[in-house]
Amino acid sequence: MMQLHRANNVADLRRIASRRLPRPIFDYIDGGADDEVSLRRNVDAFARYDLIPDVLNDVSAIRTETRIFGQASRWPLMLSPTGLTRMFHGHAELAVARAAAKHGLIYSLSTMGTTRLEDLAQAFAGPKVFQIYIFKDRGLTAEFVARCKDAGFDGLALTVDTPVAGNRERDRVSGFSLPPKLTLTSLLSFARHPAWSLPALTGAKFSLANVSHKVDLLASGPMSLFDYIGAQFDRSVSWRDVEWLASQWNGPLAIKGVMTPEDARRSVASGATGVMVSNHGGRQLDGAPAPIDQIEAVRAAVGDAPDVICDGGIRRGSDVVKALALGATACSIGRPYLYGLAAGGEAGVDRVLSMLGDEFQRTLALAGVNDVAALSRRHVRKSEGWR
Ligand SMILES: Cc1cc2nc3c(=O)[nH]c(=O)nc-3n(C[C@H](O)[C@H](O)[C@H](O)COP(=O)(O)O)c2cc1C
Numbered sequence: 001m002m003q004l005h006r007a008n009n010v011a012d013l014r015r016i017a018s019r020r021l022p023r024p025i026f027d028y029i030d031g032g033a034d035d036e037v038s039l040r041r042n043v044d045a046f047a048r049y050d051l052i053p054d055v056l057n058d059v060s061a062i063r064t065e066t067r068i069f070g071q072a073s074r075w076p077l078m079l080s081p082t083g084l085t086r087m088f089h090g091h092a093e094l095a096v097a098r099a100a101a102k103h104g105l106i107y108s109l110s111t112m113g114t115t116r117l118e119d120l121a122q123a124f125a126g127p128k129v130f131q132i133y134i135f136k137d138r139g140l141t142a143e144f145v146a147r148c149k150d151a152g153f154d155g156l157a158l159t160v161d162t163p164v165a166g167n168r169e170r171d172r173v174s175g176f177s178l179p180p181k182l183t184l185t186s187l188l189s190f191a192r193h194p195a196w197s198l199p200a201l202t203g204a205k206f207s208l209a210n211v212s213h214k215v216d217l218l219a220s221g222p223m224s225l226f227d228y229i230g231a232q233f234d235r236s237v238s239w240r241d242v243e244w245l246a247s248q249w250n251g252p253l254a255i256k257g258v259m260t261p262e263d264a265r266r267s268v269a270s271g272a273t274g275v276m277v278s279n280h281g282g283r284q285l286d287g288a289p290a291p292i293d294q295i296e297a298v299r300a301a302v303g304d305a306p307d308v309i310c311d312g313g314i315r316r317g318s319d320v321v322k323a324l325a326l327g328a329t330a331c332s333i334g335r336p337y338l339y340g341l342a343a344g345g346e347a348g349v350d351r352v353l354s355m356l357g358d359e360f361q362r363t364l365a366l367a368g369v370n371d372v373a374a375l376s377r378r379h380v381r382k383s384e385g386w387r
């Protein structure tokens with residue numbers, strides 16, 4: 001099996017993760033909705049942009065610092081919220097957050113995370129965002145706002161692309177459940193993946209730590225994600241909820257899952273300070289456009305001030321350069337750091353962030369750009385004759 005230190009890129013880490021994880025767990029991370037058209041498109045769309053370099057521009061020092069959610073970030077990348085993290089590695093969210101802090105990047109904790117937001121805040125001094133799903137129990141949303149204020153979270157992200165669960169067929173086939181079901185087949189699969197099973201099964205008990213005090217469906221046994229989302233997520237969420245949340249929180253707030261200029265404008269008009277342009281990594285509406293293809297129009301719609309974060313399909317540092325040139329404030333990654341986590345815990349996340357950071361720096365140098373703020377539309381163009 002390839003070792004962590006031999007991994008050269010995100011694709012290598014994905015391969016290591018696929019060998020270390022039982023198949024249903026890897027497929028849950030890796031998969032998308034329906035025919036996985038958007039999942040593939042998110043990644044492929046980056047190849048349809050050319051980078052146009054400047055030369056002789058003194059790239060001996062390159063400034064990459066930026067601000068996202070009002071916080072300093074060492075370079076324009078952040079870590080997207082991902083649920084159920086303890087299933088992928090026993091050290092779960094804390095391992096990811098520690099690696100993010102080491103790299104000076106913003107970490108986001110999901111409502112569906114497996115570490116209490118207070119515990120994360122205590123262990124992690126770096127900039128952090130809490131991602132909100134609105135449950136039918138609306139009391140939880142008000143509670144999140146109060147708890148995030150107390151714990152010192154810097155921003156909120158409200159995910160709006162999941163009124164119902166996307167149709168993840170790999171999960172249907174594998175019988176993926178939370179927590180993993182101990183059937184004869186899964187036990188065999190766990191036995192074949194001891195590197196995963198030991199920390200995962202002997203570590204802290206799996207729970208949806210931020211909601212389980214109110215909604216402890218899992219107490220009655222494993223259930224599918226489809227059933228959980230159907231039972232708990234509130235489909236009646238609307239723009240009024242954005243206004244309410246913005247007024248209660250009164251701080252940096254991004255709407256995650258916005259895809260159009262119109263909805264981006266409406267997000268800002270409703271009190272958000274930014275949008276995460278995202279199709280949920282191709283896990284919800286299959287057929288949705290790639291986030292990178294929406295960035296230019298979204299930026300034009302909201303003007304210079306709001307954060308516009310390109311979320312989905314980033315697998316290279318050069319992808320971030322392209323998104324910035326099209327008008328994004330920053331990019332955000334999900335699977336890349338989860339592959340790293342599964343491949344090697346905190347060291348694996350550290351590895352993926354180092355690789356992407358090096359690629360980003362190198363791309364800027366080769367493109368003749370010595371300050372991220374100087375990246376502009378002329379550095380990128382839609383490829384001609386691409387197929
Ligand atoms: C395993 C997994 C779990 C996720 N859980 C959440 C979640 O709890 N909340 C959320 O807003 N998005 C969630 N997402 C979506 C990510 O935040 C992000 O939008 C997506 O992963 C970006 O695409 P990428 O994986 O190509 O980087 C999840 C994604 C994955 C792969």
Ligand SMILES: CC(C)CC(=O)C(=O)O
Binds near residue numbers: 082083112162225229
């Ligand atoms: C636990 C889930 C709701 C997390 C999620 O958003 C996803 O799997 O894409």
